[in-house]
Amino acid sequence: MTTAEMEQARRELVVMAMAMVGRKGKEIDRAELAAEAGLSRARVEAIFPEQDDLFDAIAEHWYADDITTMEDVVASDLPIKRKFYEFYARRFSRDRARYLKDPSIYALYCELGEAKFERVRGYIDLADHYLTELIAQAQDEGYFAGLEIDRALTLINQMMVCYTSPQMMMIIEPRLSEEKLASIIDTTFAGLSGAVGTCQGTSHINAA
Amino acid sequence: MTTAEMEQARRELVVMAMAMVGRKGKEIDRAELAAEAGLSRARVEAIFPEQDDLFDAIAEHWYADDITTMEDVVASDLPIKRKFYEFYARRFSRDRARYLKDPSIYALYCELGEAKFERVRGYIDLADHYLTELIAQAQDEGYFAGLEIDRALTLINQMMVCYTSPQMMMIIEPRLSEEKLASIIDTTFAGLSGAVGTCQGTSHINAA
Numbered sequence: 001m002t003t004a005e006m007e008q009a010r011r012e013l014v015v016m017a018m019a020m021v022g023r024k025g026k027e028i029d030r031a032e033l034a035a036e037a038g039l040s041r042a043r044v045e046a047i048f049p050e051q052d053d054l055f056d057a058i059a060e061h062w063y064a065d066d067i068t069t070m071e072d073v074v075a076s077d078l079p080i081k082r083k084f085y086e087f088y089a090r091r092f093s094r095d096r097a098r099y100l101k102d103p104s105i106y107a108l109y110c111e112l113g114e115a116k117f118e119r120v121r122g123y124i125d126l127a128d129h130y131l132t133e134l135i136a137q138a139q140d141e142g143y144f145a146g147l148e149i150d151r152a153l154t155l156i157n158q159m160m161v162c163y164t165s166p167q168m169m170m171i172i173e174p175r176l177s178e179e180k181l182a183s184i185i186d187t188t189f190a191g192l193s194g195a196v197g198t199c200q201g202t203s204h205i206n207a208a
Numbered sequence: 209m210t211t212a213e214m215e216q217a218r219r220e221l222v223v224m225a226m227a228m229v230g231r232k233g234k235e236i237d238r239a240e241l242a243a244e245a246g247l248s249r250a251r252v253e254a255i256f257p258e259q260d261d262l263f264d265a266i267a268e269h270w271y272a273d274d275i276t277t278m279e280d281v282v283a284s285d286l287p288i289k290r291k292f293y294e295f296y297a298r299r300f301s302r303d304r305a306r307y308l309k310d311p312s313i314y315a316l317y318c319e320l321g322e323a324k325f326e327r328v329r330g331y332i333d334l335a336d337h338y339l340t341e342l343i344a345q346a347q348d349e350g351y352f353a354g355l356e357i358d359r360a361l362t363l364i365n366q367m368m369v370c371y372t373s374p375q376m377m378m379i380i381e382p383r384l385s386e387e388k389l390a391s392i393i394d395t396t397f398a399g400l401s402g403a404v405g406t407c408q409g410t411s412h413i414n415a416a
Contacts, residue, residue: 076414077414078409079406081405081406081407082406082407082408082409084407085407085408085409089408151391154383154388155388155391155392155395158370158383158384158388158392159367159392159395161369161370161376162366162369165376165379167375167376167379168369168373168375168376171373171375175362175366176366178408179408180362180363180366182405182407182408183359183363183400183405184363184366184367185405185407186399186403186405186406186407187363187367187395187396187399187400187401188395188399189399189405189407190398190399190400190401190403191394191395191396191397191398191399191400192391192395192398192399193395193398195394195398197289197390197391197393197394197397198287198289198290198394199289199290199292199293199390199393199394199397200290200293200297200386200387200390201286201290201293206284206285
């Protein structure tokens with residue numbers, strides 16, 4: 001096979017593997033995939049030398065659109081607040097559609113991802129990388145003043161977690177919406193800074 | 209038994225049941241509890257007529273300190289931002305200690321709670337009730353202007369979810385801290401309002 005043929009075969013097998021996961025409701029191995037595709041095991045193993053290579057290819061497929069979205073948004077000419085919104089909203093909307101289409105298959109993929117977290121960590125890190133670029137741009141425009149960029153990153157990640165975490169999707173999807181996401185982003189732009197707050201204090205409290 | 213003796217026996221059995229859960233790493237039933245306590249099954253069933261009554265008693269014990277904390281904070285003479293901070297920080301610190309003491313037992317309790325969510329929903333609703341009181345007080349002082357109280361409630365719940373959700377505790381505990389919690393509360397007070405934001409817009413984006 002040429003490299004292009006190999007790539008094509010790989011893509012087709014990934015799509016087939018994900019259809020099988022959806023049908024069977026469980027992770028599948030290369031032997032099952034070979035049987036389904038009518039290929040020899042040797043052929044499938046030439047494309048996925050280890051079971052984890054099949055897992056990686058599925059993860060790559062799962063995250064591919066998200067990566068394109070993040071690249072597009074970062075490279076766009078939108079005002080910075082709009083970039084933040086699109087950065088989250090596009091991925092959230094797609095992920096919600098995926099969840100609503102079949103919550104139990106969605107849960108299965110989340111479980112597989114959690115079990116092999118070290119293999120999907122790169123995608124989380126990539127989202128942090130792009131978000132860092134957006135934060136730097138926002139700070140250039142005067143937002144999030146007086147905050148170290150890593151500090152802004154962790155605070156924003158925490159405030160936005162309902163719209164990025166598959167676990168939260170599974171627990172509170174009916175309460176999530178693009179409008180609320182927009183309000184949280186607006187709140188972050190209006191309120192997040194390194195200014196010392198007044199909410200932490202002594203731990204002793206008295207009755208009024 | 210007098211009512212007081214019944215209450216005392218109930219409390220002792222709950223503490224014993226939770227110690228057994230911690231030791232065995234699984235839910236226990238009334239028969240196991242009776243054997244452990246050296247009591248007849250009839251005696252234990254007089255106190256917990258159904259298995260769910262034992263579950264409810266354990267949930268009550270699990271949440272008791274949180275309820276006291278929320279009541280104390282709402283009734284205190286602290287400034288409103290400090291109330292918000294204590295409302296979250298005290299429960300978060302206690303819950304983190306419980307998690308760090310034994311993550312797998314913590315996970316087990318979360319699983320039990322999820323499986324019988326309708327039986328613990330009252331505690332979630334109670335937290336919303338107290339938070340609503342705090343939001344009303346904050347609005348009296350000019351914060352969160354122009355927002356319906358229920359809208360403020362859902363937005364604040366979402367922004368704070370890292371500090372209230374057991375699932376998030378299990379996933380990102382090392383990234384959570386009282387200082388970050390304080391920053392998120394300060395951000396909320398500084399930025400959350402009903403003002404129309406500028407982050408939502410057309411869905412079309414162009415490359416810069």
